[in-house]
Amino acid sequence: MATEKVLAIVLAGGEGKRLMPLTVDRAKPAVPFAGHYRLIDFSLSNIVNSGFLKVVVLTQYKSHSLDRHVTITWRMSTLLGNFVAPVPAQQRMGKHWYLGSADAIYQSMNIVNDEMPDYIVITGADNIYRMDFDQMLRHHIDSGLPCTVAGIRQPLSLANQFGVIEAENGKIVNFLEKPDNAQGLPDAPDQVLASMGNYIFSTKELKEALEKDAADPDSKHDMGGNIVPYFVSQGAAGVYDFINNEVPGSLERDRDYWRDVGTLDAYYEANMDLISINPVFNLYNSDWPVYTGLGGSLPPAKFVYGSSDRMGIAIDSIVSPSVIISGGKVQRSVLSPGVYVHSWADVSGSVLMHNARIGRGAVVHRAILDKNCVVEPGAQIGVDLDHDRERGLTVTESGIVVAPKGMVIKP
Ligand code: ADQ
CATH class of the missing domain: 2.160.10.10 (Hexapeptide repeat proteins)
Structure with missing residues (x-):
């Protein structure tokens, strides 16, 4: 368990257009998945199982059912100062909603200032996987770099859906957000090293980067599009290879499972992954549970x-x-x-x-x-x-x- 002060921020404000009609009137992270879970439960379970118990969920788009889910399901004892709190867009920095994922964090800087964490873990809310962020934090600290991006190998054909990482000795030397003409890896020409959209930053450096970004009229204020490339340009970003992450109770076959369920077909396939005879994603791993808010009130099937x-x-x-x-x-x-x-x-x-x-x-x-x-x-x-x-x-x-x-x- 981490002894450092860590704040986890879950980006949950994306519109999820490619999941229409499932996102007609709910935010993508609130889309039901695997029966009684919602997509956001997977990121939040990873964070909480990693021992990080101060978590904010940044919401904006059609956030009612997401807010309700986070508030009711993820309510935590505040006795030890722990929380999982949904934070809707608040227009603290002007009369506009979040301009992008980086702006969402910039606008929530008051929470960072209140908590004064040493490190900030940032994740998306719409991926299915198990990951111990504490192992990534150890890597981040050891690297001495202020920005760490989690990476996983993905097919070259999907490169235009991801941030593509080029690394040398653990340092990111090039980062292209959703490139059309990505190159394959030297040892696997049909694969790229993709960003999982999970980052760890040292707080001071992230704050400085977000302030610079906010003042840049040409920026899209996007974590993958602007903030990570900024750190890369400073020679200050490292990669954490997900293949090294080992979660208690995981099996050989589900160890490196990670799915981006951004499209209806990917969402469908990830559901089907759960019901194969040897599930590649094992919901029944009680050493690293996926939590949700069913409660004991429903009758059995x-x-x-x-x-x-x-x-x-x-x-x-x-x-x-x-x-x-x-x-x-x-x-x-x-x-x-x-x-x-x-x-x-x-x-x-x-x-x-x-x-x-x-x-x-x-x-x-x-x-x-x-x-x-x-x-x-x-x-x-x-x-x-x-x-x-x-x-x-x-x-x-x-x-x-x-x-x-x-x-x-x-x-
Ligand atoms: P995408 O998933 O396409 O790529 P994005 O649409 O920004 O990027 O979504 C990332 C997360 O941020 C999602 O959970 C989304 O809900 C949230 N989000 C988006 N806009 C937001 C806003 N304005 N306010 C709050 N939350 C917001 C990202 C990275 C890629 C990486 C893939 C991996 O940019 O580099 O490869 O994730 O899935």
Whole structure:
């Protein structure tokens, strides 16, 4: 456990356009994931499990459900001065919302000044992984550099979604934010070293950099686009290779699991990763738990013979509390609390969020249904993609159909 004073800042104000329609009226970090979690639970669990218990979550865009989730679920005893506090954009530095992720931190400088941490850990809120930030902090301190960026190898083909790191002996010599023409690594030409969007800074140097950035009219005030490149230009940024991070209880196969779930297809695939027979991301690692705010108030999941003598079953699936599968069949799917699957319904390869209702004889195939969706008896979704498109549903590149909150799918 760290003895240094550390403040963790979770950037949770991004708009999440590429996750539409799941982000129509909620911030991306509040999107449900893996049944009863929300995306932000993964970053916050990592931070808290790392022993860092002073955490602020910077929110702005459609933040109501995110604020509620953080406030209720992550409420912590303040006895020891610990907190996980959502901080909405406050217009402290002028009449504008956060101009970018760096501006979000700059505008929250009052919290840094109050806490006076030695180090600031900054993470995004929309990645699925396990990581011990204390190991990264040790590396940061040993390096003697004021800025450390966590890096992981990713396919070259995805380079334009990431900050791409070029390092020599642990020092970053070049950092390109979402480049179109990245070069592969010398020892792996089809891979790049990507920034995970996780940073550790020494406080004084970060404050100075943010002040300079705020005064720069040409800056986009973005952590990856401006602040990290600034430290790199000063020869003051190091890389922390995620491959060296070892979390208690992790297995060989899930050790280097990290997913950016910025697109609907990536979000879907990360859900499917959880239900493979040997999950590459192991939710059941109790040495490094992922916390969420379910509470003990929900009734258990229930599987019943349906009204027409049909077994209610789920296989290769994650089934949350208070789900009822009554005479329907569920395969390779992730079900959030309150989902109800009726007799003769057939659900496969799908993600069903809270309280989705699947009517008698309905078919749901390779679909994501947001909260409170109703698939009426006999209706189908994900079977005829042209028809799904015609009725206004989103169909992703890989053919996943997405229904927004509360949609009623008719036969
Ligand atoms: P992106 O994820 O594309 O790339 P961004 O959209 O800035 O970058 O989101 C990063 C985090 O900051 C997210 O959690 C988001 O919610 C939050 N955020 C964005 N704008 C914000 C604002 N104005 N106020 C508060 N929070 C905000 C980043 C890095 C890349 C890196 C990838 C890894 O810029 O270098 O490779 O993350 O996923």
